[in-house]
Amino acid sequence: MRPEQTPKKFPKKSLEQLQFDNVYLGLPAEFYDYRSPVALKNPRLLSVSESTAELLELRPDQWRRSDWVALLGGERLLAGMAPAAMCYAGHQFGHYVPRLGDGRALLLGQVKTSRGARWDLHLKGSGPTLYSRGGDGRAVLRSSIREYLCSEAMHGLGIATTRALCLIGSDEPVYREQCESAAMVVRVAQSHIRFGSFEYCYYNGQHDSLRRLADYVIDHHYPELAAAENRFEALLLRVAERTAALIAQWQGVGFAHGVMNSDNMSILGLTLDYGPFGFLDTYEAGHQCNQSDHQGRYAFHKQPEIGLFNISCLAQAMVPLLSNDKKEAVARATSSFDTYRTAYQRQHEAVIRAKLGLLDVRAGDVALWDSLLALMEKRVDFTRFFRALSRFDRHDSGANRALQEMFGDGEGFDSWAKAYARRLAQEQSDDEARCRRMNRVNPKYVLRNYLAEAAIRQAEDEADSSEVNRLLALLRRPYDEQPALAHYADSPPPSARSVTVSCSS
Ligand code: AMP
Numbered sequence: 001m002r003p004e005q006t007p008k009k010f011p012k013k014s015l016e017q018l019q020f021d022n023v024y025l026g027l028p029a030e031f032y033d034y035r036s037p038v039a040l041k042n043p044r045l046l047s048v049s050e051s052t053a054e055l056l057e058l059r060p061d062q063w064r065r066s067d068w069v070a071l072l073g074g075e076r077l078l079a080g081m082a083p084a085a086m087c088y089a090g091h092q093f094g095h096y097v098p099r100l101g102d103g104r105a106l107l108l109g110q111v112k113t114s115r116g117a118r119w120d121l122h123l124k125g126s127g128p129t130l131y132s133r134g135g136d137g138r139a140v141l142r143s144s145i146r147e148y149l150c151s152e153a154m155h156g157l158g159i160a161t162t163r164a165l166c167l168i169g170s171d172e173p174v175y176r177e178q179c180e181s182a183a184m185v186v187r188v189a190q191s192h193i194r195f196g197s198f199e200y201c202y203y204n205g206q207h208d209s210l211r212r213l214a215d216y217v218i219d220h221h222y223p224e225l226a227a228a229e230n231r232f233e234a235l236l237l238r239v240a241e242r243t244a245a246l247i248a249q250w251q252g253v254g255f256a257h258g259v260m261n262s263d264n265m266s267i268l269g270l271t272l273d274y275g276p277f278g279f280l281d282t283y284e285a286g287h288q289c290n291q292s293d294h295q296g297r298y299a300f301h302k303q304p305e306i307g308l309f310n311i312s313c314l315a316q317a318m319v320p321l322l323s324n325d326k327k328e329a330v331a332r333a334t335s336s337f338d339t340y341r342t343a344y345q346r347q348h349e350a351v352i353r354a355k356l357g358l359l360d361v362r363a364g365d366v367a368l369w370d371s372l373l374a375l376m377e378k379r380v381d382f383t384r385f386f387r388a389l390s391r392f393d394r395h396d397s398g399a400n401r402a403l404q405e406m407f408g409d410g411e412g413f414d415s416w417a418k419a420y421a422r423r424l425a426q427e428q429s430d431d432e433a434r435c436r437r438m439n440r441v442n443p444k445y446v447l448r449n450y451l452a453e454a455a456i457r458q459a460e461d462e463a464d465s466s467e468v469n470r471l472l473a474l475l476r477r478p479y480d481e482q483p484a485l486a487h488y489a490d491s492p493p494p495s496a497r498s499v500t501v502s503c504s505s
C-alpha cells in the first residue's frame, strides 16, 4: 500500500467519548415516542462483537468495564443518549396493521464517528413502549441469541444486515409458552427505518410527514439521489434494487427470513428483525422455517415474490410523493415492480453463476441451476453440496464420487454432472482457480438451527455463553476452512432435525 492510500487512523474512544447526534429525532413528533428503557434484573454481559464495536470506534478495554451493562442495558444513560421508540405500521402476513412501532426496543441514540458515519444504537428487549400493544416489551434469551449470532453471521457472509454489538442476559423471568429469562441485544445500523415507516404516514394521510421522511432518508442515506429529476421516484427504484439484491443473496446461501412483513423490511436493504429465520439444511424449495406461518406465505422459494409484494407496499405509500398527477404517480410507483424484477433476475443470475464457478454468461445457465435444485430437493444438504462442488473434477468423472454419493442413487446426478462438465469446458474452466473462486462464495459454515440450539441450551441450562462466543468467532469467517472446527459444517444429527422455531420470542 502506498503511503497516500494508508487509511487515516482515528483514535479509539471510551464510551463517554462517543459523540451522540440523533438526527432521527429531528423528524416530526409522530415518528417516535420518548421512553426510558427498563433495565433487567441482574443483567450480565454474555458476549460482545468486537468487529461491531470497531465500527463505533470503541476501545477494546471498554467492554471489560464493570459498568458496560449498566450503560448499554438501559440502567444508566450516556450523555447525549435520548431514547425513543420508533413508530411504524406495516403489512403483516398480507394484512395492513395501522400501528406497530418499536414495542420492545428503543433507539438509544446515534453515534457519530470520526469518519462521519452515524450509527443507530438500538436496544431490543428494553421494556414496554407506546407501541407494545399489550406485550411485555421483552425478548427471551433464545431469540436474542439467535438475533445476535445471525446478525454477525450474515455480515460474515457478506450480506447486508443490521449488526449486533452485545448480548445481555438476566435473571428476569418472562412468560411465553413457558417461563424463560429475558435478554437484550444492542443492534447497530445506519438506520432502522422500515417500509412500514412510510406506510404509517401514507395511511394516516400525513403527506407532509411522508415527504419529511423521504427527504430524511435521501439526505442521510442516499445523498447521490438528491439531485435526481424526481428524487422520490429515484429513491423508490433504488430501494427496489437493493431489496432485490438482498433477497437474491439470501437465496444463494439458503437463508429463509421467516417473517417478511413490510415492517421488517429495511429502507437500506438490510436484513432486519431476525425472528424465526433458518438456513436450509437439506434443500427444500418450499421450506418453512416459521412454524407460525401456517399458509407457507414466507416459505423459502416465495421470498423473491414476497420481496416484490413489499416493494408494492412501499410504492403505494410513496404515491403522493411521485407526482401531482395521480395517474402519473401511479405509473411511476408501478414502474418499481419492473425495476425489482429486473434487478432480481440480474442478481440471481450473478449469484448462481458464482456458486457454480462460472465466469461467462451463457443461455443455459439458469436451466442448469434449476435442474440441479430439482435433483437436490429433499435429498441433499444445500451448504455442504455447494462447498463440495468446488472440488468437482471436470476431466475425471470418477473423481466426483463423493458428490455423487450425496444424491443416494446418483443416477440423476451423473447426467447433471456431464452437463456441468460440458458447460465448464465451454469456458475452459481451470479447476484449481474455480475451486478458489467457489470457496469464496459457497460458505463452509452457516448458522444452522441445531448449532444455534446448542448454544442456547448451554446459555439457558448452564448459564454459559462460551458456545455463543465460539459460534460468533466461527461465523465471522464462514468461507475459511477452520479445520479444528470442521464438525460445525456437519449436517444436523437425526436427533436435531426436529428443531422448530415459531414467532414466539
Ligand atoms: P416482530 O415479529 O418481532 O418483528 O414484532 C412485530 C411487532 O410486535 C413489533 O412492533 C414489535 O415491537 C412487537 N412486539 C413483538 N414482541 C413484543 C413484546 N414482547 N412486547 C411488545 N411488543 C412486541
Ligand code: MG
Pocket: 263, 264, 273
Ligand atoms: Mg419486526
